[in-house]
Amino acid sequence: NAGVMQNPRHLVRRRGQEARLRCSPMKGHSHVYWYRQLPEEGLKFMVYLQKENIIDESGMPKERFSAEFPKEGPSILRIQQVVRGDSAAYFCAGGTGGETQYFGPGTRLLVL
Amino acid sequence: KQEVTQIPAALSVPEGENLVLNCSFTDSAIYNLQWFRQDPGKGLTSLLLIQSSQREQTSGRLNASLDKSSGRSTLYIAASQPGDSATYLCAVPATGANSKLTFGKGITLSVRP
Numbered sequence: 001n002a003g004v005m006q007n008p009r010h011l012v013r014r015r016g017q018e019a020r021l022r023c024s025p026m027k028g029h030s031h032v033y034w035y036r037q038l039p040e041e042g043l044k045f046m047v048y049l050q051k052e053n054i055i056d057e058s059g060m061p062k063e064r065f066s067a068e069f070p071k072e073g074p075s076i077l078r079i080q081q082v083v084r085g086d087s088a089a090y091f092c093a094g095g096t097g098g099e100t101q102y103f104g105p106g107t108r109l110l111v112l
Numbered sequence: 113k114q115e116v117t118q119i120p121a122a123l124s125v126p127e128g129e130n131l132v133l134n135c136s137f138t139d140s141a142i143y144n145l146q147w148f149r150q151d152p153g154k155g156l157t158s159l160l161l162i163q164s165s166q167r168e169q170t171s172g173r174l175n176a177s178l179d180k181s182s183g184r185s186t187l188y189i190a191a192s193q194p195g196d197s198a199t200y201l202c203a204v205p206a207t208g209a210n211s212k213l214t215f216g217k218g219i220t221l222s223v224r225p
Contacts (some may be wrong), residue, residue: 043213091156103148105154
């Protein structure tokens with residue numbers, strides 16, 4: 001996962017607050033995938049983005065969650081009005097659209 | 113819908129033992145299969161990627177095999193070491209190569225000194 005940056009690495013929010021998670025893929029990688037790992041669960045796909053476009057958001061909860069990957073800057077996963085059930089590790093992976101995804105170290109979100 | 117299963121969820125072995133980690137998937141029309149390692153509190157490290165046309169891949173003490181027809185893959189670890197202790201996940205792309213990955217829940221391996 002060298003080169004893929006996620007920040008913050010740890011994030012604490014109170015119920016009702018907003019959480020913003022950032023992912024900077026490796027240079028030259030224009031594809032980003034977001035995954036969520038709930039406690040005792042495997043990683044679940046959330047959303048797949050290419051620069052300025054959402055390709056597949058079939059894993060995103062219908063409400064409160066949104067993602068973007070602007071032309072400039074990192075990809076952002078935004079969670080509005082967080083609830084305790086949102087506590088999880090959120091991983092992003094970058095790539096060129098080929099078969100290899102390079103994973104970041106993750107952001108651990110804790111909702112109090 | 114593709115489902116990936118890894119059983120058992122946890123495994124403890126003495127150092128030096130050769131071991132096999134299993135992964136099964138329901139839809140055999142996969143493009144490839146990947147094995148990852150995850151250390152506690154860390155991200156994922158790709159260990160091996162097997163193309164659908166391949167039967168196995170090797171990297172050092174690791175050997176991964178793939179049997180598409182039976183929907184199975186195994187990760188063989190030779191001469192296990194305490195440093196191999198981690199969670200091992202297998203994953204397959206949902207459709208095609210450049211697509212979302214479906215993961216198993218992982219096998220948490222503990223290698224006792």
